[in-house]
Amino acid sequence: xxxxxxxxxxxxxxxxxxxxxxxxxxxxxxxxxxxxxxxxxxxxxxxxxxxxxxxxxxxxxxxxxxxxxxxxxxxxxxxxxxxxxxxxxxxxxxxxxxxxxxxxxxxxxxxxxxxxxxxxxxxxxxxxxxxxxxxxxxxxxx
Amino acid sequence: xxxxxxxxxxxxxxxxxxxxxxxxxxxxxxxxxxxxxxxxxxxxxxxxxxxxxxxxxxxxxxxxxxxxxxxxxxxxxxxxxxxxxxxxxxxxxxxxxxxxxxxxxxxxxxxxxxxxxxxxxxxxxxxxxxxxxxxxxxx
Numbered sequence: 001x002x003x004x005x006x007x008x009x010x011x012x013x014x015x016x017x018x019x020x021x022x023x024x025x026x027x028x029x030x031x032x033x034x035x036x037x038x039x040x041x042x043x044x045x046x047x048x049x050x051x052x053x054x055x056x057x058x059x060x061x062x063x064x065x066x067x068x069x070x071x072x073x074x075x076x077x078x079x080x081x082x083x084x085x086x087x088x089x090x091x092x093x094x095x096x097x098x099x100x101x102x103x104x105x106x107x108x109x110x111x112x113x114x115x116x117x118x119x120x121x122x123x124x125x126x127x128x129x130x131x132x133x134x135x136x137x138x139x140x141x142x
Numbered sequence: 143x144x145x146x147x148x149x150x151x152x153x154x155x156x157x158x159x160x161x162x163x164x165x166x167x168x169x170x171x172x173x174x175x176x177x178x179x180x181x182x183x184x185x186x187x188x189x190x191x192x193x194x195x196x197x198x199x200x201x202x203x204x205x206x207x208x209x210x211x212x213x214x215x216x217x218x219x220x221x222x223x224x225x226x227x228x229x230x231x232x233x234x235x236x237x238x239x240x241x242x243x244x245x246x247x248x249x250x251x252x253x254x255x256x257x258x259x260x261x262x263x264x265x266x267x268x269x270x271x272x273x274x275x276x277x278x279x280x281x
Contacts, residue, residue, distance in 0.1 A: 027171035060167050064205040104146040
């Protein structure tokens with residue numbers, strides 16, 4: 001599906017994120033994906049408050065990342081995030097990580113989110129208003 | 143358990159948990175690394191010795207499937223094995239279980255061999271022998 005919305009997040013590589021090879025340690029890309037994901041969800045109104053109010057949240061069922069080039073300390077990083085698939089109970093975020101100065105592609109990835117009841121953590125059908133929102137059809141009511 | 147597998151045990155640290163009370167999903171990649179390092183050691187060559195001999199591994203792909211969360215203070219068992227060795231790359235496969243043997247996570251990582259300058263290279267013969275045979279082949 002063509003993304004109706006793309007969220008752009010900017011960050012700068014912290015020294016703590018680098019390893020002995022002088023590059024960003026691979027696990028940190030999942031944290032960067034999270035930065036993109038949280039920003040995206042905030043932009044559509046699926047924020048922490050809404051989730052608490054509605055008793056709806058999500059868990060990550062799968063995550064993958066393909067690493068194309070390395071990031072180094074102090075690099076300016078851009079994370080592009082969009083919803084690439086919406087199913088009955090789950091949806092997929094896709095991510096693209098680039099060096100903002102060289103525009104080089106550093107990493108691409110996906111996470112699969114399963115929507116669950118916030119109390120029981122049992123999977124539930126994605127509520128219609130959230131589904132519309134994930135498909136890019138308006139913002140969630142406050 | 144086949145001889146090609148390596149078992150790593152660790153206890154979940156508080157620092158690895160998040161606001162949901164479970165281990166944050168990014169930490170499993172760090173656990174995979176612990177498993178990988180132990181596997182190298184079990185094969186008779188620590189990964190740092192590997193780097194000292196001019197063979198470095200860069201991660202090209204990480205995949206994790208989360209079945210059940212791990213929680214603080216739980217003892218987890220990481221099972222690691224090499225699932226593929228190619229001319230310039232290697233794939234590791236992982237499974238994480240809790241002390242009751244419930245499956246928490248499965249995953250894999252793909253790596254490419256580079257030299258000290260970061261240029262892709264064919265996996266040197268001595269290292270290939272270690273990765274495929276399990277016999278120490280240190281020159």
